Amino acid sequence: MTTDDWVAIWLTAKLATLTTVLLLGLGTPLAWWLARTDSFWSRCVGALVTMPLVLPPTVLGFYLLLLMGSQGPVGQFTTWLGLGLLPFTFTGLLIASVIYSLPFTVQPLQQAFRAIGARPLEVAATLRASPYDTFFSVVLPLARPGLITAAVMSFAHTVGEFGVVLMIGGNIPGQTRVISVLLYDRVEALEYTQAHYLAAGMLVFSFVVLLGLHLLNRERRV
Amino acid sequence: MKNLTLLAMPLLMTLAPNVHAAEVQLAVAANFAVPMQKIVAAFEQSTGHKVLLSSGATGKFYAQISQGAPFEVLLAADDETPRRLVQDGQAVAASQFTYAQGRLALWSAKQGVVDNAGAVLKTASFKHLAIANPKVAPYGVAATEAMIAMGVYSSMLPKLVQGESIAQAYQFVSTGNAELGFVALSQVYEHGRMRSGSGWVVPAQLHTPIKQDAVLLVRGRDNPAASALLGYLKTDAARAVMASYGYVH
Incomplete structure (x- = not known):
């Protein structure tokens, strides 16, 4: 393993952690709203949120590149804010990852919220719990398995992100060169031995994460 | 017959x-x-x-x-x-x-950014310079050699963004995400002149052919x-x- 590898591993872990934190913050109210509302608009939002699941990452990467570029509306906005352009930066990658992994947070949470049903909320209301109190003392504890699944899947999915990063990253060490991109580089440069370290590491990582998730969910059922 | x-x-x-x-x-x-x-x-x-x-x-x-x-x-x-x-x-x-x-060109999607001697590389007027990944793309190697020959390589290092091929380097510049970049002349040249933006044909003696x-x-x-x-x-x-x-x- 070289310094390049460690830099990429650290960067990937940082990106996935921040993405997960942001997603739980944004995704929880969104999933709650989606679980409790049944209107044309909530259906539209639901479809929008799910889109990154079915779209090729290249579509996302291409439009992000155009939107965040100097001629794009987002690019002009961030320049106006004094942030500069987002592609080739860690912030740009973080935003892209949040969009890319959004369904992996929202879907498990939405299902968990729906499974709770109206009854516990009504009981809480008769005990004079405020909606705020109900959400934190009743809903979130009941939705714990959903929260764990959402966090683990968002983290793991961000670690596995490739196409979007390739299109807006620019391959900068410590900024945008995550494990999957470094691995691609290694394969292209025919450095198969070094490629194996990263590739095998990713295999083991995914297995451990998924196994851990299954075990966690099983323990809960017992 | x-x-x-x-x-x-x-x-x-x-x-x-x-x-x-x-x-x-x-x-x-x-x-x-x-x-x-x-x-x-x-x-x-x-x-x-x-x-x-x-x-x-x-x-x-x-x-x-x-x-x-x-x-x-x-x-x-x-x-x-x-x-x-x-x-x-x-x-x-x-x-x-x-x-x-092939010939290498320093190119920007905007008019008037790249002069006809490549002197823009000695200014601080831009944040990103796109090149093809020199590890896998010959045009990336040529771009690196040209920068070394011009004595600007070390000052350019923090500005470099790499495309996985010369096509992606061009894409970064043409979408305006990188202000300029080293691309293949063929990507920006047609009928004897730059198709758009501004560019400089890098002299052939600055890099291995x-x-x-x-x-x-x-x-x-x-x-x-x-x-x-x-x-x-x-x-x-x-x-x-x-x-x-x-x-x-």
């Missing part, structure tokens, strides 16, 4: 496409993709053969061909990759030749369309297209 053959030629030529039409799978270095599409169109029309064109980074093609990719002809961005394929027994030695010499070699791959050895395509690259018609995109011979 000779006269008879001459008379029969036009007839043979019109018949030939239907009788001997074959398909050839072609891998083209990203920088040559656009001119090659034009050349392929003319080739298909005059021979009746069909060309399935894939474009991408030369390094990627090398890995894919080594792993059994079904390409029959490779138009590389360098002369090293075809040579290695010949050594590996994946390509036919006698078929290798330099079909074009980008000799782009073609080679017949083992899979295409018995395909008449494959050898016909390689032959076609040497015709005046094909060379005229290359010249209009800034390639030299």
Whole structure:
């Protein structure tokens, strides 16, 4: 393993952690709203949120590149804010990852919220719990398995992100060169031995994460 | 007898496409993709053969061909990759030749950014300079050499963004995400001038010549369309297209 590898591993872990934190913050109210509302608009939002699941990452990467570029509306906005352009930066990658992994947070949470049903909320209301109190003392504890699944899947999915990063990253060490991109580089440069370290590491990582998730969910059922 | 053959030629030529039409799978270095599409169109029309064109980074093609990719002809961005394929027994030695010499350009999508001496590289007026990844793309190597020759390499290092091929380096610049970048002249040049934006043709003595070699791959050895395509690259018609995109011979 070289310094390049460690830099990429650290960067990937940082990106996935921040993405997960942001997603739980944004995704929880969104999933709650989606679980409790049944209107044309909530259906539209639901479809929008799910889109990154079915779209090729290249579509996302291409439009992000155009939107965040100097001629794009987002690019002009961030320049106006004094942030500069987002592609080739860690912030740009973080935003892209949040969009890319959004369904992996929202879907498990939405299902968990729906499974709770109206009854516990009504009981809480008769005990004079405020909606705020109900959400934190009743809903979130009941939705714990959903929260764990959402966090683990968002983290793991961000670690596995490739196409979007390739299109807006620019391959900068410590900024945008995550494990999957470094691995691609290694394969292209025919450095198969070094490629194996990263590739095998990713295999083991995914297995451990998924196994851990299954075990966690099983323990809960017992 | 000779006269008879001459008379029969036009007839043979019109018949030939239907009788001997074959398909050839072609891998083209990203920088040559656009001119090659034009050349392929003319080739298909005059021979009746069909060309399935894939474009991408030369390094990627090398890995894919080594792993059994079904390409029959490779138009590389360098002369090293075809040579290695010949050594590996994946390509036919006698078929290798330099079909074009590429030129490097420093280019910006905006007017008036790049001057005609490359002096912009000595200013601090930009944040990102796009190049092709020098680890896998010959144009990335040439860009690095040119920056070293100009004495700006170390000051450019923190500004570099790398595309996985020269096509992506161009994409970064054309979308305005990188203010300027080293691209293949062929990507920004047409009919003897810059198509848009501003650019500087990097003098050839600033980098090792980008000799782009073609080679017949083992899979295409018995395909008449494959050898016909390689032959076609040497015709005046094909060379005229290359010249209009800034390639030299």
